Amino acid sequence: xxxxxxxxxxxxxxxxxxxxxxxxxxxxxxxxxxxxxxxxxxxxxxxxxxxxxxxxxxxxxxxxxxxxxxxxxxxxxxxxxxxxxxxxxxxxxxxxxxxxxxxxxxxxxxxxxxxxxxxxxxxxxxxxxxxxxxxxxxxxxxxxxxxxxxxxxxxxxxxxxxxxxxxxxxxxxxxxxxxxxxxxxxxxxxxxxxxxxxxxxxxxxxxxxxxxxxxxxxxxxxxxxxxxxxxxxxxxxxxxxxxxxxxxxxxxxxxxxxxxxxxxxxxxxxxxxxxxxxxxxxxxxxxxxxxxxxxxxxxxxxxxxxxxxxx
Ligand SMILES: [Zn+2]
Numbered sequence: 001x002x003x004x005x006x007x008x009x010x011x012x013x014x015x016x017x018x019x020x021x022x023x024x025x026x027x028x029x030x031x032x033x034x035x036x037x038x039x040x041x042x043x044x045x046x047x048x049x050x051x052x053x054x055x056x057x058x059x060x061x062x063x064x065x066x067x068x069x070x071x072x073x074x075x076x077x078x079x080x081x082x083x084x085x086x087x088x089x090x091x092x093x094x095x096x097x098x099x100x101x102x103x104x105x106x107x108x109x110x111x112x113x114x115x116x117x118x119x120x121x122x123x124x125x126x127x128x129x130x131x132x133x134x135x136x137x138x139x140x141x142x143x144x145x146x147x148x149x150x151x152x153x154x155x156x157x158x159x160x161x162x163x164x165x166x167x168x169x170x171x172x173x174x175x176x177x178x179x180x181x182x183x184x185x186x187x188x189x190x191x192x193x194x195x196x197x198x199x200x201x202x203x204x205x206x207x208x209x210x211x212x213x214x215x216x217x218x219x220x221x222x223x224x225x226x227x228x229x230x231x232x233x234x235x236x237x238x239x240x241x242x243x244x245x246x247x248x249x250x251x252x253x254x255x256x257x258x259x260x261x262x263x264x265x266x267x268x269x270x271x272x273x274x275x276x277x278x279x280x281x282x283x284x285x286x287x288x289x290x291x292x293x294x295x296x297x298x299x300x301x302x303x304x305x306x307x308x309x310x311x
Contacts, residue, residue: 055136
């Protein structure tokens with residue numbers, strides 16, 4: 001055990017007292033300087049704008065009323081609810097990402113959709129990304145999914161057993177599109193997937209479902225006479241192994257920015273053909289890496305600052 005001599009103790013004490021006497025003076029001076037700096041409105045705005053919030057780092061929903069705030073690709077979410085990892089007719093994938101949150105309407109939709117799909121013979125949904133606990137920009141993988149009204153559902157049916165935690169992280173989704181052919185892969189695409197899309201589209205709150213153009217083209221060819229639901233099936237890049245369901249703004253959710261209404265018709269016309277043109281193909285070359293999309297608070301609706309910092 002170390003002993004401290006009386007002399008030593010006294011020396012330390014004097015040093016401490018000197019510091020203690022100086023500390024309040026230093027702190028007050030610093031506070032004054034900071035106040036003077038921030039009192040300048042332009043500088044304060046600058047300092048605030050410089051903060052790039054990491055929405056993915058927040059682990060709990062904002063304790064606020066359920067509210068989708070802003071647009072699907074530029075907004076945030078108050079009062080989010082977590083979708084339980086397993087439920088009747090569905091299992092949630094990639095739990096470690098913590099993107100299984102949504103507006104209560106999205107949670108209710110997935111649970112109802114899973115039951116309806118199962119009643120229709122689909123073995124079970126595998127649910128991919130939804131939203132972060134407070135929504136907001138996602139730094140990897142999605143431009144949208146920001147206000148808790150988007151969900152990715154795999155085209156791969158769930159197995160009859162409960163997936164292990166490890167399988168939920170590592171199991172991969174099957175692409176429905178044959179490589180380099182811009183057609184569906186008949187060894188995996190079937191009328192079952194078509195029926196699943198139709199079931200999802202049958203919910204009035206579902207406004208759009210994004211799929212690869214090859215899948216839209218297959219749906220157009222195979223839908224038969226019942227075609228009104230095809231209007232909701234929208235071609236988009238990617239989306240070969242999952243479809244992306246987007247709900248309309250919930251009624252009364254006034255901060256939610258609605259999208260353009262759907263164009264008339266089933267979308268199986270020349271507009272769809274464009275997607276197969278050279279112009280529509282993604283530019284060749286390696287994908288841009290390391291370019292984190294930057295979303296300052298200034299890029300989002302003002303209410304998102306409160307959502308980010310609340311609780
Ligand atoms: Zn998506």
